Amino acid sequence: MLIKSTYNEFIKIAAKPRSYLGLVAITVLVGVILFALKADGMSFISFVTASFEQTLSFEGNILNGNLVAFIVLQMLVIHIPLLVALVTGDLVSGEGAMGTIRMLAAKPISRSTLLMSKFFAGAVYTLLIVIWLGIMAVVVGKWMFGPGDLMVLNSDGLVILQDADINWRYVGGFAVAFLALLTVSSLSICLSCFSDNSIGPIVITMAIIILFTIIGTLDVTIFDNLRPYLFTTHMASWRSYFEDPLPVADINKSVIILLVHNVVLITIALIKFNKKDITS
Amino acid sequence: MNDKIIEVTHLAKRFGAFEAVRDVNFTVYKGDVFGFLGPNGAGKSTTIRCMLSLITPSNGEVKLFGKPLAAHRSEVLRKVGSIIEKPDFYKYLSAERNLELFSRVSGGPTSKKEIHKMLDYVGLKGRERDKVAGFSHGMKQRLGIAQTLIHDPELIVLDEPTTGLDPQGIIDIRNLILQLRTEHNKTVILSSHILSEIEIIANRMVIINKGNSIIEGEVANLLNEQELIANLEVDDVLHATTIITDHFPSAQVVSSKGQFLQVSTDRELVPQMVQALAAKNIKLYSLESKRKLEDYFIKMVKN
Numbered sequence: 001m002l003i004k005s006t007y008n009e010f011i012k013i014a015a016k017p018r019s020y021l022g023l024v025a026i027t028v029l030v031g032v033i034l035f036a037l038k039a040d041g042m043s044f045i046s047f048v049t050a051s052f053e054q055t056l057s058f059e060g061n062i063l064n065g066n067l068v069a070f071i072v073l074q075m076l077v078i079h080i081p082l083l084v085a086l087v088t089g090d091l092v093s094g095e096g097a098m099g100t101i102r103m104l105a106a107k108p109i110s111r112s113t114l115l116m117s118k119f120f121a122g123a124v125y126t127l128l129i130v131i132w133l134g135i136m137a138v139v140v141g142k143w144m145f146g147p148g149d150l151m152v153l154n155s156d157g158l159v160i161l162q163d164a165d166i167n168w169r170y171v172g173g174f175a176v177a178f179l180a181l182l183t184v185s186s187l188s189i190c191l192s193c194f195s196d197n198s199i200g201p202i203v204i205t206m207a208i209i210i211l212f213t214i215i216g217t218l219d220v221t222i223f224d225n226l227r228p229y230l231f232t233t234h235m236a237s238w239r240s241y242f243e244d245p246l247p248v249a250d251i252n253k254s255v256i257i258l259l260v261h262n263v264v265l266i267t268i269a270l271i272k273f274n275k276k277d278i279t280s
Numbered sequence: 281m282n283d284k285i286i287e288v289t290h291l292a293k294r295f296g297a298f299e300a301v302r303d304v305n306f307t308v309y310k311g312d313v314f315g316f317l318g319p320n321g322a323g324k325s326t327t328i329r330c331m332l333s334l335i336t337p338s339n340g341e342v343k344l345f346g347k348p349l350a351a352h353r354s355e356v357l358r359k360v361g362s363i364i365e366k367p368d369f370y371k372y373l374s375a376e377r378n379l380e381l382f383s384r385v386s387g388g389p390t391s392k393k394e395i396h397k398m399l400d401y402v403g404l405k406g407r408e409r410d411k412v413a414g415f416s417h418g419m420k421q422r423l424g425i426a427q428t429l430i431h432d433p434e435l436i437v438l439d440e441p442t443t444g445l446d447p448q449g450i451i452d453i454r455n456l457i458l459q460l461r462t463e464h465n466k467t468v469i470l471s472s473h474i475l476s477e478i479e480i481i482a483n484r485m486v487i488i489n490k491g492n493s494i495i496e497g498e499v500a501n502l503l504n505e506q507e508l509i510a511n512l513e514v515d516d517v518l519h520a521t522t523i524i525t526d527h528f529p530s531a532q533v534v535s536s537k538g539q540f541l542q543v544s545t546d547r548e549l550v551p552q553m554v555q556a557l558a559a560k561n562i563k564l565y566s567l568e569s570k571r572k573l574e575d576y577f578i579k580m581v582k583n
């Protein structure tokens with residue numbers, strides 16, 4: 001029944017116009033960034049390289065596909081959660097608003113199965129968003145700007161990664177980014193179980209992300225103990241794949257914290273959805 | 281006829297301080313068309329939702345097909361088709377896609393052939409690929425009936441199935457329900473505000489009021505089918521009243537107003553009454569006989 005219900009959820013997601021909003025938005029946003037970098041990318045890069053030019057000399061294709069993809073990801077990873085929440089925040093509450101939850105919940109499918117099918121469908125949608133972002137940033141970026149070594153400015157300083165050593169880092173980075181976005185998806189599905197209107201969970205999801213991000217960036221000691229456990233702190237962990245040497249322990253810690261968030265949020269959603277009286 | 285399809289015992293549901301259902305009890309047997317009556321806010325919809333596990337009861341038990349719903353939910357709901365209040369569908373999907381989706385989770389067929397056959401059965405032939413967003417209320421109601429029947433359930437629960445339908449739509453749904461009982465031996469629970477509808481279709485019924493079931497039984501027995509209310513339009517009401525009271529002591533003149541006379545009587549006496557009035561040169565302009573569910577319902581609810 002889980003497979004059948006998940007298939008149903010795919011059909012619904014595929015038929016909703018708002019599901020394509022994310023793909024269109026990524027295409028337009030990445031397209032604009034790529035166009036801007038193509039037109040005037042060197043002056044943009046010179047802001048970063050200027051401080052090193054007295055001690056280092058840069059040769060070759062600095063503004064290459066790898067750097068462009070990295071810049072795109074830096075710019076967009078904060079905005080992608082909204083595109084994910086737009087679809088996943090509507091998965092349960094949207095059915096409540098339409099009245100179809102009444103029809104579905106009276107069918108011989110358990111509520112847990114119904115919710116898990118929505119979670120899996122939301123996960124696949126999130127994966128598609130991440131894959132499309134990868135195609136637009138890495139594949140199109142490399143096609144437009146060509147290959148080359150990647151210069152990354154970290155808190156520890158400038159890291160230069162060779163072209164041959166980069167693709168696997170993107171795969172790892174996108175995997176962590178997917179896990180971070182999956183947490184956003186789980187959060188919005190969880191909130192969706194508490195509401196019968198589809199706008200509320202989307203707005204609250206974004207409000208939580210903004211609030212946690214502010215807490216994460218505020219240099220105030222009162223939040224020091226809380227900060228490492230906020231999922232937003234680990235949403236940028238994909239960047240760890242572009243450090244040398246690879247901070248394996250930090251990546252593992254981020255992955256575990258994001259996984260725990262997913263498990264907790266889905267458990268809360270399951271408890272709430274199973275106990276919910278459907279009166280709409 | 282003695283197989284119990286539904287047993288509801290001491291059902292209660294509380295939303296905070298509000299008691300939507302206090303103590304509802306009734307039994308539905310195989311092959312019944314069971315009328316579910318009650319004024320607005322009586323607890324009909326809450327009871328039906330409890331029967332379909334949409335709402336968890338605060339107290340009492342619902343058994344479907346002899347098994348407790350709480351413990352055998354998926355197993356028993358496989359044999360149930362339902363429309364609750366109004367059928368809602370995914371507006372951005374076509375009729376056939378909607379039906380396919382609901383059939384898939386009901387354990388019904390999902391092939392185009394079967395889906396189209398069902399849509400044809402409910403009168404939606406030619407509209408299979410149209411999006412539900414463009415459907416009228418009547419068309420959605422027909423699609424609702426289709427999703428109720430697609431997995432060939434034994435029990436069909438219809439909550440206000442004729443609300444918002446035009447007269448032809450009401451007749452179609454009524455005929456469909458009768459057909460389900462007579463040709464397919466389905467058990468049907470029908471909740472409706474339209475008392476004449478219940479009177480025509482149902483063989484058994486329960487009346488609930490203020491969250492309590494107040495009476496349950498065979499419609500014929502409860503209404504005493506032999507009795508009816510005859511509305512007579514005559515030229516001389518006083519004379520007609522005298523004739524009726526003199527010649528038909530068992531009949532009771534309920535009211536008289538203008539040229540209208542309302543008489544409660546055995547239906548077998550009506551032809552004789554008409555003959556007696558004609559013999560005394562009373563002009564009878566119209567005769568309308570009304571059965572008594574409406575009166576019965578009002579009496580029970582008031583009591």
